[in-house]
Amino acid sequence: MSLAQSSLTDLRKQIGAGTLQPVDLVDELASSIEARNSEVGAYLSYDIDAAREAAAQADTSLPLGGIPIGIKDNINVLGETCTCGSRYLEKGYRSPYEATVIQRLRAAGAIPFGRLNLDEFAMGSATENSALGKTTNPHDPSRIPGGSSGGSAAAVAADMAFATLGSDTGGSIRQPASHCGVVGLKPSYGRVSRYGLVAFASSLDQIGPLTRTVDDAALMLQAIAGHDKADSTSLDAPVPDYSAEIDQGVAGMKLGLPKEYFGEGIDPEVRKRVDESVKRLEEAGADIVEISLPHTEYAVATYYIIAPAEASSNLSRFDGIRYGHRNRETDDLLDLYKLSREEGFGPEVKRRILLGTYVLSSGYYDAYYGRAQKVRTLIRQDFEKAFEQVDAILSPVAPSPARKLGENSEDPLQEYLSDIYTIAANLAGICAISVPAGTVASDTGTQLPVGLQVLGPHLGEASLLRVAKAAEIR
């Protein structure tokens, strides 16, 4: 195994033993990026010299001391660009402040490194909505890496990062992790500060890690979790030691299979990989039971009312005045707003702003947004009832392996429907993780990764990671 394929756990050991220097890590990333980024397109930008400089000064006694961590390009890093994959922020914006997760990574000794591609403002499931670059799946260049954290997943899978940060509003960490064959954790809502994450849907967004192993996900979560005064929705709850019980296995644990997640629509080969993972957990001593999440079929509709509604409000800040793109041909203020936004935003962002504006508009609010908020309660209650019965829930992450590039471009609804297994966790605010469950052969002979999703109760990350580790193929 090459250095570029090392887990954080391995790197820590070698750095601790003095057999590896942080500068070596930067050099290693530089050569893998040189070799693969032109094809994979995970990074929009990066600065090797700055990383080398930071590595030379790194405090290797810290938990992530001297390890470069890739950053999704919607998380503010002081002095760097933060394009959100959008023409609107492509030029002229430099972060005047630093996201809390970045401050925490630095406090843990890590080196925030590079800007990773994403769907524009994190809106999408394929990274094809980025206005600034194409990202392909490292396992098959004719296919999507998933999204919206496609760059974050592809960078780890293509050995161009040891670990990365992504954000997950409806599956944007877990689905690309599944498609690229890496681990992707969406923490419970409120576990990780959102301060400095460019807001898409504020009641759904969470930042989380994409890593090679479940142990690494625990290390990363440890570094970024906890209360933050700058985010009033972050919870003032104790942060447990996420590695302490991670190896204790699943013997005696009760794990639920929601029958609604295993119905029609799932690719039979994906189903096989998920079934094998379930079997592995059963052999490790877990008690597998069937459960029901009766409102599952309403999750996509609920999500695609609530998320665009919040997005339409959040994205009103991009008005051509304070930062980003401004149309300079008009001297009328209203036209300046309209033209700057028209020129700066891509089609999916416009679609969601329109949808969100519509469902919040006079005469439609109660019928759409008001109703969706009530159905959201029913979806949360489904999970609350399920977690009275089981310790964690097992499911697929996506109905099929990574699709071909360009396949759903004219049919947004079809693309939205593929989010069915991941969005409920965001609506309910619970934690969930995608763990590699094997691969499926494509018609062109490539091996496409498939993930197993483990869902846990709110703030139940410690036992979630324990189940995920037991399911991990080693």
Place this chain on the structure above:
Amino acid sequence: MATDHIDVRYVAGLARLELTDEECATFQPQLDAILKYAETLSQLDVEGIEPMAHPVPVYDVMREDVPGTSLPVEAVLANAPEQAQGQIRVPKVIAEA
């Protein structure tokens, strides 16, 4: 729920988006399809169900009322498309009578 077509041009105005005719023509059927799909929610009886705006019960979080440092003015202004005299420059807001 409403079954009529979404008036894309009108909604775009509310959202401060200047769409081209082509965009309107593309978005119209797509948004209609999404909204039609969203009508599945009307099958559910939600009478008496509390709406949920937020996944965790955190209310009225106030910060301590103590002065702190703000972002440096120069760093913030540096991002403005146009600036003058330490302020962001915008087109005339008040029209002459």
